[in-house]
Amino acid sequence: MEFCKVWQFMMYAADLGNGQRLTIENVGTQTVLTWTSQSSGQQQSQQMSLSLGAWSSMPKLFKSHSSFILQIESQRTSYIRLQANGISLLSEVPLMLGSEEVLLQRVTTPSSPKMPEMKPLEPLRMGNMTMRMEPMEMSMGNMNLRFETETSSSANASTAHFCSQCGTKVQENDRFCAHCGTRLKS
Numbered sequence: 001m002e003f004c005k006v007w008q009f010m011m012y013a014a015d016l017g018n019g020q021r022l023t024i025e026n027v028g029t030q031t032v033l034t035w036t037s038q039s040s041g042q043q044q045s046q047q048m049s050l051s052l053g054a055w056s057s058m059p060k061l062f063k064s065h066s067s068f069i070l071q072i073e074s075q076r077t078s079y080i081r082l083q084a085n086g087i088s089l090l091s092e093v094p095l096m097l098g099s100e101e102v103l104l105q106r107v108t109t110p111s112s113p114k115m116p117e118m119k120p121l122e123p124l125r126m127g128n129m130t131m132r133m134e135p136m137e138m139s140m141g142n143m144n145l146r147f148e149t150e151t152s153s154s155a156n157a158s159t160a161h162f163c164s165q166c167g168t169k170v171q172e173n174d175r176f177c178a179h180c181g182t183r184l185k186s
């Protein structure tokens with residue numbers, strides 16, 4: 001029951017300004033935060049994984065004067081503070097008076113290695129489609145092939161004979177062509 005929820009892919013990103021970007025991802029029961037800051041051509045990133053459980057709703061991010069507060073809803077509500085000196089999980093509900101909510105954007109591009117359950121699904125669906133198409137073409141090809149070999153072999157083996165002179169179809173036992181009168185062999 002809870003397990004299905006676990007594999008729902010959820011990732012959100014927020015632009016924190018000053019070249020800083022935060023991505024929040026729910027991988028299984030882990031909440032993975034990646035905080036990237038870009039200053040003077042250098043990119044720094046810190047990542048933190050917290051075991052907060054599967055999210056029950058999308059996270060919320062608030063900006064206060066000195067830090068960002070991330071609110072994660074799972075079985076309980078967790079608050080994470082993002083400050084210049086690091087990411088920390090708060091043990092109590094922070095004061096968020098005067099803080100403004102930062103818009104989170106849902107990221108739809110799956111981050112590949114973390115979602116093993118998602119990966120086989122998509123190629124499988126694609127595979128089924130091509131698989132369904134290919135035998136159709138193949139079997140049609142086979143039918144045509146079989147058809148041709150059957151007619152040609154039956155023509156060779158049984159009764160189809162033609163006059164060597166005019167090409168009219170003649171019976172095997174005919175001595176002369178009914179059309180042009182040429183004497184037939186055999």
Ligand SMILES: [Zn+2]
Nearest residue numbers: 163166177180
């Ligand atoms: Zn003839």
